[in-house]
Amino acid sequence: MLLTSTVFAQTDTNPVAALENLAPPSSPAFILMDLTPSNIMVPENIQAFSIQTISAFSGDSSNGLSNNNYAVEFQPYWYVKRENMNFFKYNNLKKNKAVRTANSSPEDYTCYNVFGDAWKRASISLALMNGNFNVFENPQSYVSVGARTRLLSFKTNEQRSAIVSQYSAYEQFMSSQEVIMIFANPSLSASEKNKAITNLDTYKTIVNDFENTLNRKPLFALDVAVAYSHFMGDKSQDLDDAFGRLGVWASGDLAFYTPTIGDNGHIHFYGVFRYLRDGLNINPESGEFRIEEALDYGAKLEFELNNLSFGYEYITRDINNDNEERSMGSIRYKINNAFTLNGGFGKNFKSDGETIALFGIQWGIDFQPNVVLGVD
Amino acid sequence: MDSYQVGTNKPIKLKVAIATEAIPMSYAFLYHTVTDQAPYATIPPFDPTQKTGWKQLDGGNIVQSKVLRVMTFCRFFNPFPNVDTFNLAIKQIEDSYKVSINGGDEDPLDVNFKVSAFYEGQTCILESELKLT
Numbered sequence: 001m002l003l004t005s006t007v008f009a010q011t012d013t014n015p016v017a018a019l020e021n022l023a024p025p026s027s028p029a030f031i032l033m034d035l036t037p038s039n040i041m042v043p044e045n046i047q048a049f050s051i052q053t054i055s056a057f058s059g060d061s062s063n064g065l066s067n068n069n070y071a072v073e074f075q076p077y078w079y080v081k082r083e084n085m086n087f088f089k090y091n092n093l094k095k096n097k098a099v100r101t102a103n104s105s106p107e108d109y110t111c112y113n114v115f116g117d118a119w120k121r122a123s124i125s126l127a128l129m130n131g132n133f134n135v136f137e138n139p140q141s142y143v144s145v146g147a148r149t150r151l152l153s154f155k156t157n158e159q160r161s162a163i164v165s166q167y168s169a170y171e172q173f174m175s176s177q178e179v180i181m182i183f184a185n186p187s188l189s190a191s192e193k194n195k196a197i198t199n200l201d202t203y204k205t206i207v208n209d210f211e212n213t214l215n216r217k218p219l220f221a222l223d224v225a226v227a228y229s230h231f232m233g234d235k236s237q238d239l240d241d242a243f244g245r246l247g248v249w250a251s252g253d254l255a256f257y258t259p260t261i262g263d264n265g266h267i268h269f270y271g272v273f274r275y276l277r278d279g280l281n282i283n284p285e286s287g288e289f290r291i292e293e294a295l296d297y298g299a300k301l302e303f304e305l306n307n308l309s310f311g312y313e314y315i316t317r318d319i320n321n322d323n324e325e326r327s328m329g330s331i332r333y334k335i336n337n338a339f340t341l342n343g344g345f346g347k348n349f350k351s352d353g354e355t356i357a358l359f360g361i362q363w364g365i366d367f368q369p370n371v372v373l374g375v376d
Numbered sequence: 377m378d379s380y381q382v383g384t385n386k387p388i389k390l391k392v393a394i395a396t397e398a399i400p401m402s403y404a405f406l407y408h409t410v411t412d413q414a415p416y417a418t419i420p421p422f423d424p425t426q427k428t429g430w431k432q433l434d435g436g437n438i439v440q441s442k443v444l445r446v447m448t449f450c451r452f453f454n455p456f457p458n459v460d461t462f463n464l465a466i467k468q469i470e471d472s473y474k475v476s477i478n479g480g481d482e483d484p485l486d487v488n489f490k491v492s493a494f495y496e497g498q499t500c501i502l503e504s505e506l507k508l509t
Binding site for chain 1: 396397399405415421425426447451453492497499
């Protein structure tokens with residue numbers, strides 16, 4: 001289970017400007033309602049199923065979000081039986097069409113499936129939110145549904161060759177007499193065999209090199225998302241349910257591997273585009289809901305150094321021919337697989353030039369260091 | 377332990393099938409008795425997702441009253457954000473793994489197996505044991 005907590009703070013005592021348009025923690029259903037440190041999010045390493053919550057500690061929750069904001073996000077890939085899945089297919093490597101034998105060699109995988117991540121990384125999210133979003137006097141409820149995926153990605157010939165080469169090295173080592181003797185010993189339990197193999201120095205070296213190769217980002221990736229939020233209405237205030245907000249967005253990531261700044265060092269150039277159809281506006285004269293359309297477009301430069309990333313993003317929002325802008329620095333530090341710190345500071349949409357700081361903590365709770373499953 | 381009647385038939389063949397994101401490596405060993413500590417014949421290790429055909433036991437010779445042990449070691453190289461997601465990947469292995477033996481007096485047999493998964497190192501081991509009569 002993943003829990004996400006986001007703590008908002010700002011230099012101004014009025015929290016409305018900070019909460020308006022801030023942030024996507026993770027799921028599109030949340031992102032749509034503008035709640036996070038960076039508006040450019042990459043859908044990596046999503047859990048098969050996660051529960052997320054956003055709590056706003058703004059000093060006066062009646063002006064912003066209440067503490068009743070929850071989302072679930074799941075990846076259908078992990079719940080659907082895969083056919084003919086293997087390591088190469090998972091890493092988007094395809095055999096040359098001329099190769100049609102029962103016995104394949106790693107060198108047969110010379111092609112790349114640029115759409116290979118679209119299904120694997122697809123996720124669906126559903127959120128329940130409660131807030132006034134600077135529209136209503138009292139917090140109101142919304143239901144959001146969203147989806148996102150990596151539509152396409154591209155790895156260079158050098159990146160593909162490195163994967164094939166690492167596979168061959170791993171296969172060769174796992175076929176060595178040293179490894180065979182461990183598996184052939186019937187007096188060792190499965191756990192003892194696993195420990196004996198994974199404690200071998202050569203195994204550790206090969207696996208570490210292999211993971212570094214696979215961790216290299218694709219030269220280019222395009223991520224897309226769509227989400228819709230519906231206003232549930234409030235009979236006590238004679239408000240019917242209504243169109244809430246619809247968003248469609250895409251972000252491209254051009255990543256250059258820079259081992260000189262770290263084993264997993266990358267420089268990223270992101271471009272982002274977002275279309276927003278926003279029904280969360282009230283006409284001051286008639287009191288009726290009014291729909292506005294907005295286009296966001298901008299860029300982000302990010303340096304990724306192993307577990308530390310920092311960057312700067314600039315996004316323009318064209319709304320009814322009136323431009324707003326977001327200019328924010330962001331920093332992320334991954335302490336371990338279960339704990340990540342996020343931070344953002346700068347000028348956000350509708351913040352009227354005031355500096356905003358935003359910090360988020362994301363953590364996962366893992367139980368059971370290993371599991372044993374029996375099949376009879 | 378399950379058994380399979382091979383008689384004096386030859387060749388006796390083995391096939392391993394699996395669908396997984398991990399790299400699986402399969403090992404097959406023949407022993408004279410169940411308590412033998414070392415095998416008398418071995419099939420060279422192979423990745424069953426890449427070498428999908430039948431493999432002959434003991435070089436295609438007659439095998440009688442022997443014990444066959446088949447092991448597959450899977451190592452995932454994709455990162456898992458949590459143990460629950462890892463367990464779903466293991467479930468996929470459970471559902472797709474099949475060790476088959478063929479060539480004896482009986483119809484082809486799917487051999488039972490047990491799974492031991494280790495989240496810490498992103499590995500799992502599948503073990504099958506069969507008496508050949």
